[in-house]
Amino acid sequence: MHKFKRHSVAQQRTRTRQFYQRKQEAVMTNCNSCNKQSPTAFCEQCHYPGIEDDYQTYLDLLDEGHSRHQAAVLSGWRGAEEIEEAV
Numbered sequence: 765m766h767k768f769k770r771h772s773v774a775q776q777r778t779r780t781r782q783f784y785q786r787k788q789e790a791v792m793t794n795c796n797s798c799n800k801q802s803p804t805a806f807c808e809q810c811h812y813p814g815i816e817d818d819y820q821t822y823l824d825l826l827d828e829g830h831s832r833h834q835a836a837v838l839s840g841w842r843g844a845e846e847i848e849e850a851v
């Protein structure tokens with residue numbers, strides 16, 4: 765009985781820690797695309813498979829001196845406003 769009680773307290777602590785970690789992440793991050801608060805780098809609305817790769821390519825192209833529009837077109841990054849305007 766003693767052992768069971770100790771075990772359950774430890775579990776509770778772990779759960780509390782996980783909860784606060786998740787809460788902190790959710791407050792810390794904004795969507796890289798629409799800038800809304802999001803628990804991830806991209807909110808559910810903007811996210812599509814491979815968006816992280818496209819976004820990284822987009823940033824690399826900007827570094828190389830391309831304009832935001834050029835970088836968006838070349839990378840296939842669908843989060844940039846410029847793409848929506850062009851389509």
Ligand SMILES: [Zn+2]
Binds near residue numbers: 795799800807808811
């Ligand atoms: Zn978004």
